Amino acid sequence: MVNRNKDQRVNVLGLHFDNVTMTQMKENILRYMSETNRDNLFIVTANPEIANYATQHSDYQQLVNRADYVVPDGTGIVMGAKMLKTPLQERVPGIELMETCIQIANEKQQRVYLLGSKPEIVELAEQQLQAQYPYVNFASHHGYIDVYDQHIAEEIAAFNPDYLFVGMGYPRQEEWLQRYAKHFTHTVMMGVGGSLEVFSGTKKRAPKLFRKLNLEWVYRLLIDWKRIGRVKNVPIFLYKVMKQKIGRR
Structure with a gap:
């Protein structure tokens, strides 16, 4: 702590x-x-x-x-x-903090686990990130799970990640991390909402101008009412x- x-x-x-x-x-x-x-x-x-x-x-x-x-x-x-x-x-921004962590993982050749979203989305996110950060050891699992089933946590623990990013939306992602934190050792754990969809390429972030002006929410509204x-x-x-x-x- x-x-x-x-x-x-x-x-x-x-x-x-x-x-x-x-x-x-x-x-x-x-x-x-x-x-x-x-x-x-x-x-x-x-x-x-x-x-x-x-x-x-x-x-x-x-x-x-x-x-x-x-x-x-x-x-x-x-x-x-x-x-x-x-x-x-x-x-x-959470998505930028997540990417900062992955950049560190790439420099240090560390292990990153992605949990969340639909199977095809998280698989695509892993593929895209692996191509961009070749020195990271990635693994992933979709988020359509029984949150009370500890087998997924055990599977992730066996991978021994340095970073665990959970994209299930609040409060589910934080509650899941709290429930299974004891399974992990020296791991950066963070809920990342819809970031996996962005990294998969199926959703776009706001252009840099919108981000610079702190108007990212306006862009999101314009493209998705x-x-x-x-x-x-x-x-x-x-x-x-x-x-x-x-x-x-």
Whole structure:
């Protein structure tokens, strides 16, 4: 377990975010990899949807806050922290943090396990990543599993991954990692939502201009109107942040 610096945490709707940059997270992971202990490194990348959900599910909120790092994956989180006058340095997108980990794995010739999505999606993601990062030893399994069946965890443990990325969506992915963490040794564990679909090439990320302007959510909405229900989470989140701000006075 990492000793998180309390002074660097920012409370947004009860989630304790680490005030870190992507560069600092890379340094933290490299430092962790240089250690010889058996402890895992559990990272949660939380966006406004997750923060909203956590306000209504205390068990999940506590699970997230027990993570070694909670990073702000979402412009809304950065906006909320600024509204509370406890600004975060920057957004740390989960998909980019995952890719940073894979880049480290490529340099160190490490093992990466991908769990989640449909069989054809995760297989394609593994193929695409293997082509891009030839020095990584990849393995994968789809996410259509019984979360109470520990055989998958045992299979992953036999692979002995340095990194385990679970793309099942919240809260399932974090709950799965918590349930089976004891099966793994010195493993970076992170829920990655729909990142496997992006790495498979079946979904596209927003162009760099949208990302630079923190408008990735707008691009997603433009290409997929079904996401309108998820976008509604942002004003609900900001309303709750305003209540948190008023409650501090």
